Amino acid sequence: MEGGSVCAAGGDEGRRRDPVKGTMAERLTALLGHRVRRAARAERSHDWDISYAEVEDGTRLFVKSLPRTAAPSAVLTSEARGLTWLGRAFGSPALEPVAWDDRILVLPWVEEREPSPSAAERLGRRLAGMHLTGADHFGAPWPGYVGPLPMDNTPSRKWPTFYAEQRLLPYLRRAADQGGLTPSDVRIVEKVVDRVADLAGDPEPPARIHGDLWSGNVLWRGQDAVLVDPAAHGGHREADLAMLTLFGLPHLERVRDAYNEVAPLATGWRSRVALHQLHPLLVHVCLFGAAYRTTVLEAARAALKGWS
Structure with a gap:
C-alpha cells in the first residue's frame, strides 16, 4: 500500500x-x-x-x-x-x-532472488533489532501515509489510545462512508475499538516499526532481504509480525523463530494477531472496497474471542 x-x-x-x-x-x-x-x-x-x-x-x-x-x-x-x-x-x-x-x-535498484532459509533468519534478527531500537513515542514526527491514504502520526504515549483513535477509527469511518462496510459491520468493529485496552496485553514501549510489512514489501536478495514502501512510525512490534502473517511470507516460521531469539514476543501474542491485522484490513476496504469486508469482520470477531 x-x-x-x-x-x-x-x-x-x-x-x-x-x-x-x-x-x-x-x-x-x-x-x-x-x-x-x-x-x-x-x-x-x-x-x-x-x-x-x-x-x-x-x-x-x-x-x-x-x-x-x-x-x-x-x-x-x-x-x-x-x-x-x-x-x-x-x-x-x-x-x-x-x-x-x-x-x-x-x-x-534491487535485483531480487529466491529467498533462502538463512536469509529469513537474518530478516528475523534484523527486524527484532529494528524494533528494539525503539521510538520516542507512538506516532512519528512527520505526516504519515499508508498507501495513498493519510495516516495520523500525532505523538501519543499510550498504545491502546493511539491504536483505537489514530489507526482504527479513521479508516473505519472512511470504509463506512465509502460503502465498504454496513452499519452493522461498523458496530462489530466498534466493539474492538472500545476494548483495545483490554485486548492489548501487557504494555510495551514504542517500537520502530515498518507499519505496512506485507510480503510484497519484503524484497529478497538471496542471502538477505530489504524492506520497502513503509508507513514507518513508533508502534507496537506485534503489528509488523501480524502483517507478515496476513498475506503470507516465505519461511515465515524461520523469520519468527529468529526474531524470538533476539526479542521474545510477549505471552499471548498469537491471540492478538487479529487485533493487529484489523488496521491494515480496514485500509484495504478503504482502497479496494467491500472485497475485504468479510476478512475485516473475521478479524474483528477473532480479536474479541475470549474477551470477557
Whole structure:
C-alpha cells in the first residue's frame, strides 16, 4: 500500500496546474547532480508513476514520482524519511533513499532472488533489532501515509489510545462512508475499538516499526532481504509480525523463530494477531472496497474471542 494526491480547491478552483517541465531523465539529472542517461516509465501504482533509470556509470535506480499535473504532496517525503529512520536501525542491508523531493523519490535498484532459509533468519534478527531500537513515542514526527491514504502520526504515549483513535477509527469511518462496510459491520468493529485496552496485553514501549510489512514489501536478495514502501512510525512490534502473517511470507516460521531469539514476543501474542491485522484490513476496504469486508469482520470477531 502506498501514496496520495491533492486536489485544487477554493481560489484555485477551475485553474489548471502547469505541468512539470523536462523529461524524467532531465529531472533526475537535476536532482542527483550527475547525468542520468536513460529513464523509462514502467507502470502506475496508486497515485504515482513507477520508472526505472540508469546513471551514466551504469548504476540502476528505481523511481517513484507524482504525475506531472499533480500537486506536490508529502507522501514521497514521508516515505523517504521513514526509510531513512528504519535504515538506521535495520542494519546492513537497508534500502535507504538515494535522493528525493516533493515530487520524486529515487531508490537503489534491487535485483531480487529466491529467498533462502538463512536469509529469513537474518530478516528475523534484523527486524527484532529494528524494533528494539525503539521510538520516542507512538506516532512519528512527520505526516504519515499508508498507501495513498493519510495516516495520523500525532505523538501519543499510550498504545491502546493511539491504536483505537489514530489507526482504527479513521479508516473505519472512511470504509463506512465509502460503502465498504454496513452499519452493522461498523458496530462489530466498534466493539474492538472500545476494548483495545483490554485486548492489548501487557504494555510495551514504542517500537520502530515498518507499519505496512506485507510480503510484497519484503524484497529478497538471496542471502538477505530489504524492506520497502513503509508507513514507518513508533508502534507496537506485534503489528509488523501480524502483517507478515496476513498475506503470507516465505519461511515465515524461520523469520519468527529468529526474531524470538533476539526479542521474545510477549505471552499471548498469537491471540492478538487479529487485533493487529484489523488496521491494515480496514485500509484495504478503504482502497479496494467491500472485497475485504468479510476478512475485516473475521478479524474483528477473532480479536474479541475470549474477551470477557
